[in-house]
Amino acid sequence: MKAWLQRWRSRRRLTCEDVNRFLAAYLDGALDAHTQAAFEAHLQDCDDCQAYLDQYRKTIELARQAADVPEPPPALIEHTLSFLRKRLFEEPPFNA
């Protein structure tokens, strides 16, 4: 089948709303081959879906960047082990 015809037929099957519904699965690589082809064919010809996908991806990136937290306090592990030793074992339990 000619490429343009294949694209047209694929695109015909998916609306912007369908494409939107598949975004998470698309980014997970979880779409079946036929749906992925239809998804990408629609995307290629639709400015709104391309722009929305761009914003969607940047939202994920922004969430990841904004979630930076300070490094844990240096004594965190020793405090935790000390707490657990007290609660779990009467004698020093970790044969360190």
Add this chain to the structure above:
Amino acid sequence: MPDLSRTPPAYDLEALKRDDPAAFEALVRAESPRLFRFLLRMLGEEEAAQSVMQETFLQAFYRIKTFRGDARLTTWLYGIALNQARALLRKNRRYAPMEEADLDRLQPAFSHGMYAQRYRPWPPDVLTEREDLRRLVREAIDRLPDTYREIILLRDIEGFSTEEVAQLLKLSEGAVRVRLHRARQALRALLSPYIEQEDL
């Protein structure tokens, strides 16, 4: 997308189930930094994060014999942490998250299968130029209902795979994607005015 190729450390499960102190210590040493950061993101306070982490390890050690190995040990551990953190959040809520109906209003609208409004790509420098963007993003994440905030934290920030999040939250992978999608779309809509204003 998150790095899905993280190789989990191999823990000696048999030794853990025998209450071997060295095995417990290895688990605490390996998992504490990441677990602490996750809890700090979820709870917002170091003291609370440390307290919940300690309680999480304690519960894990008490319950290790019931761990059947259906999920990775790390996933199981985060499940315990999540439940502990939820309980604390319910007691000490710092903010009033939005309702499900508010979340509905933040989803895109469609007319005859097409977007009801036009979209254009966000400017590429948006991630770096606006100095207060990180704060705005954190505030927007905090406004999401707990179940949506959790899923953004686990999937997009901690980088758990969809399969792992499904195990953690006891949902199907499809249900995880639906919830995650709604959460990401709500977040996008909350951030959009700040970013598009910058683009004027």
